[in-house]
Amino acid sequence: MIDKCFQCGICCRLFLVNLSEEEYRSGKYRTQFEEFGLIDDFHKATLYGANTLKQKENGECIYLKENTCSIHKTRPQVCREFFCTSKLKKFRYMIEQIEKKRTILEKEKEETWEKKKFPKYKY
Numbered sequence: 854m855i856d857k858c859f860q861c862g863i864c865c866r867l868f869l870v871n872l873s874e875e876e877y878r879s880g881k882y883r884t885q886f887e888e889f890g891l892i893d894d895f896h897k898a899t900l901y902g903a904n905t906l907k908q909k910e911n912g913e914c915i916y917l918k919e920n921t922c923s924i925h926k927t928r929p930q931v932c933r934e935f936f937c938t939s940k941l942k943k944f945r946y947m948i949e950q951i952e953k954k955r956t957i958l959e960k961e962k963e964e965t966w967e968k969k970k971f972p973k974y975k976y
């Protein structure tokens with residue numbers, strides 16, 4: 854299968870996005886702890902997690918809007934490299950997490966459908 858994005862948005866909700874040193878220094882991206890300014894020492898920034906993209910209160914990426922990436926053309930390198938259809942070993946764990954989440958969401962969707970369809974049945 855060719856690497857492909859199904860735009861489910863699950864990965865943009867599940868994982869922290871690490872910026873490269875160049876991306877972090879560019880100041881183009883909203884980052885965790887941005888209110889304190891950029892940290893000069895990139896190694897220190899990575900230790901604090903300051904080089905990660907900012908998240909909304911619900912944990913999703915700040916750039917996820919209506920289930921799509923609002924900065925698609927300029928998204929960080931890691932977002933360009935990752936696809937949940939990838940066969941690369943380095944992504945195996947992440948893909949497993951996405952599949953688990955997808956199963957949970959599908960189950961929740963089914964239960965919601967059943968509750969709407971059969972409201973008097975006790976679950």
Ligand code: SF4
Pocket residue numbers: 864865870906914915916917918921922923924925928929932
């Ligand atoms: S930058 Fe875009 S592709 Fe990357 S996690 Fe955020 S919304 Fe998803």
